[in-house]
Amino acid sequence: xxxxxxxxxxxxxxxxxxxxxxxxxxxxxxxxxxxxxxxxxxxxxxxxxxxxxxxxxxxxxxxxxxxxxxxxxxxxxxxxxxxxxxxxxxxxxxxxxxxxxxxxxxxxxxxxxxxxxxxxxxxxxxxxxxxxxxxxxxxxxxxxxxxxxxxxxxxxxxxxxxxxxxxxxxxxxxxxxxxxxxxxxxxxxxxxxxxxxxxxxxxxxxxxxxxxxxxxxxxxxxxxxxxxxxxxxxxxxxxxxxxxxxxxxxxxxxxxxxxxxxxxxxxxxxxxxxxxxxxxxxxxxxxxxxxxxxxxxxxxxxxxxxxxxxxxxxxxxxxxxxxxxxxxxxxxxxxxxxxxxxxxxxxxxxxxxxxxxxxxxxxxxxxxxxxxxxxxxxxxxxxxxxxxxxxxxxxxxxxxxxxxxxxxxxxxxxxxxxxxxxxxxxxxxxxxxxxxxxxxxxxxxxxxxxxxxxxxxxxxxxxxxxxxxxxxxxxxx
Amino acid sequence: xxxxxxxxxxxxxxxxxxxxxxxxxxxxxxxxxxxxxxxxxxxxxxxxxxxxxxxxxxxxxxxxxxxxxxxxxxxxxxx
Numbered sequence: 001x002x003x004x005x006x007x008x009x010x011x012x013x014x015x016x017x018x019x020x021x022x023x024x025x026x027x028x029x030x031x032x033x034x035x036x037x038x039x040x041x042x043x044x045x046x047x048x049x050x051x052x053x054x055x056x057x058x059x060x061x062x063x064x065x066x067x068x069x070x071x072x073x074x075x076x077x078x079x080x081x082x083x084x085x086x087x088x089x090x091x092x093x094x095x096x097x098x099x100x101x102x103x104x105x106x107x108x109x110x111x112x113x114x115x116x117x118x119x120x121x122x123x124x125x126x127x128x129x130x131x132x133x134x135x136x137x138x139x140x141x142x143x144x145x146x147x148x149x150x151x152x153x154x155x156x157x158x159x160x161x162x163x164x165x166x167x168x169x170x171x172x173x174x175x176x177x178x179x180x181x182x183x184x185x186x187x188x189x190x191x192x193x194x195x196x197x198x199x200x201x202x203x204x205x206x207x208x209x210x211x212x213x214x215x216x217x218x219x220x221x222x223x224x225x226x227x228x229x230x231x232x233x234x235x236x237x238x239x240x241x242x243x244x245x246x247x248x249x250x251x252x253x254x255x256x257x258x259x260x261x262x263x264x265x266x267x268x269x270x271x272x273x274x275x276x277x278x279x280x281x282x283x284x285x286x287x288x289x290x291x292x293x294x295x296x297x298x299x300x301x302x303x304x305x306x307x308x309x310x311x312x313x314x315x316x317x318x319x320x321x322x323x324x325x326x327x328x329x330x331x332x333x334x335x336x337x338x339x340x341x342x343x344x345x346x347x348x349x350x351x352x353x354x355x356x357x358x359x360x361x362x363x364x365x366x367x368x369x370x371x372x373x374x375x376x377x378x379x380x381x382x383x384x385x386x387x388x389x390x391x392x393x394x395x396x397x398x399x400x401x402x403x404x405x406x407x408x409x410x411x412x413x414x415x416x417x418x419x420x421x422x423x424x425x426x427x428x429x430x431x432x433x434x435x436x437x438x439x440x441x442x443x444x445x446x447x448x449x450x451x452x453x454x455x456x457x458x459x460x461x462x463x464x465x466x467x468x469x470x471x472x473x474x475x476x477x
Numbered sequence: 478x479x480x481x482x483x484x485x486x487x488x489x490x491x492x493x494x495x496x497x498x499x500x501x502x503x504x505x506x507x508x509x510x511x512x513x514x515x516x517x518x519x520x521x522x523x524x525x526x527x528x529x530x531x532x533x534x535x536x537x538x539x540x541x542x543x544x545x546x547x548x549x550x551x552x553x554x555x556x
Contacts, residue, residue, distance in 0.1 A: 027519060028504075028517060028519070029517055029519070029520040029521070029524070030520070030521060055500075055503060055504075055519070056498030056499065056500050056503035056504045056519070057498070057499055057500070058499040058500055059499075122496075124495060124496035124506065125496075129506075130517075131516070131517070131520065131524070134523065134524060134531070134534070135531065135533070135534040137486075137512075137513065137514055137515065138508070138513065138514065138515030138516075139506075139515060168513075169515070170508070170513050170515070171495065171508075172495065172496070176513070178547065179547075179548060180547070180548075181547070181548045186548050189548070190548065190551050193550060193551050194551050194552070194553065194554040195553075195554060196553055264550050266546050266550065267513070268512055268513055268541050268544055269513075271534065279534075281544075282512075282536065282540065282541070282544050283544050283545050283546070283547045284544045284545065284546045284547070285547055286548075420545075420547060428545070
């Protein structure tokens with residue numbers, strides 16, 4: 001089932017017992033962020049949180065942790081809520097093959113109901129803004145889909161980008177904005193600033209659950225996130241034309257913010273508790289002037305808590321980081337079986353692969369580091385055999401403990417690129433990278449004593465399914 | 478509205494009000510005019526007072542002035 005907006009997904013979560021409404025009065029700080037932080041600490045299957053009684057506000061509606069468990073991630077993709085993680089990633093990868101699915105343009109976007117423009121723009125009057133972590137510089141929009149176009153190809157639908165970036169509210173109509181240089185919007189901004197021009201942007205808040213997944217997904221520069229959303233939804237993504245910029249934005253958004261990144265200007269921003277589990281900043285970042293706000297009546301403000309993993313962001317960008325790497329690796333190395341890139345947005349990646357010849361696994365590891373996402377993120381790769389499930393960490397640790405000769409199987413390459421947010425980088429943006437080859441050597445690599453491996457019994461797979469069915473039936477009674 | 482209470486983070490003495498609670502008199506959102514630190518008056522004191530503000534998050538004028546630019550502003554392309 002494809003959800004066209006956040007509200008219909010919240011209703012579905014509610015029906016599935018995955019939406020927790022907190023009706024008692026809470027403080028905007030520290031309660032909202034602390035509750036979302038706690039959702040990541042209460043075990044599997046954490047629900048989304050919904051607050052509508054926040055002290056000092058008259059009509060705030062705040063949704064948190066919407067994607068914050070594998071249960072909710074499965075429901076976002078229209079899958080049964082208990083779908084195992086490995087299966088969610090496999091289904092995600094299989095739907096990817098349907099790309100591109102053309103979007104469907106609609107004219108009746110509900111965010112057209114209300115407007116503020118020019119000097120009347122006041123973000124605080126529409127959004128119940130609040131702080132996430134203690135050391136954050138202010139209040140953030142951190143689950144938005146930001147739309148921008150290539151200034152040199154403004155009519156190229158594929159080069160129109162939809163991405164999620166951190167955005168600090170620094171005034172009623174001003175935002176500080178972080179375009180990390182490896183990301184598409186930074187390429188757009190670079191081209192605009194070379195010409196001394198402002199870069200128009202449309203920032204959409206409270207989007208349908210698949211839009212939130214694709215806007216945080218590392219895709220090729222000229223691939224359309226809307227066409228990928230269609231593939232993942234199994235139905236065309238509904239889009240509408242934003243009134244000021246004329247950009248394509250999600251039809252179902254709660255709020256659409258339009259304005260420009262002011263050319264060649266930088267201003268202090270941050271710090272912000274990041275997906276790395278560390279604060280980054282303050283840095284001098286670009287600034288957005290907001291010229292128009294469009295919003296649904298009684299908008300739901302969706303925010304995302306992130307900090308020390310795991311938090312919602314780890315679920316949100318887990319599978320969507322695994323799949324591009326899986327596809328890119330398989331394109332050249334069909335031996336690759338599965339890719340687990342769900343630790344800190346793929347800073348550590350576990351790859352299972354068959355071996356073509358001795359030394360092959362290390363080549364696969366090096367390729368992971370030179371993919372587009374790898375250039376900015378992948379700093380540690382663990383390569384395991386084809387019969388090791390990279391999502392099953394005890395199996396991965398077995399491979400590490402039994403297969404690795406540290407002197408021969410750990411490769412460190414110095415001075416490679418990484419996002420500046422990487423806490424271990426020195427200087428920022430530069431790091432060494434490591435491959436741990438935890439595969440069984442094959443000829444002509446004849447090291448070790450691996451001749452008689454023990455394997456699962458042939459009947460085990462069938463029994464695993466049978467036990468799972470028995471357990472599901474027992475829990476339903 | 479600018480007042481002269483100190484910023485919890487950088488101790489600058491010019492602070493403005495960005496927003497007031499829709500329910501009158503419950504809280505204000507304040508912002509330092511130098512480091513842009515933004516806080517709500519009902520937040521815990523570790524976020525709202527200079528005395529209790531954690532050392533590791535404090536900011537000096539030099540920190541602001543010398544903060545790295547991300548991304549760097551490119552050279553203007555000649556027409």
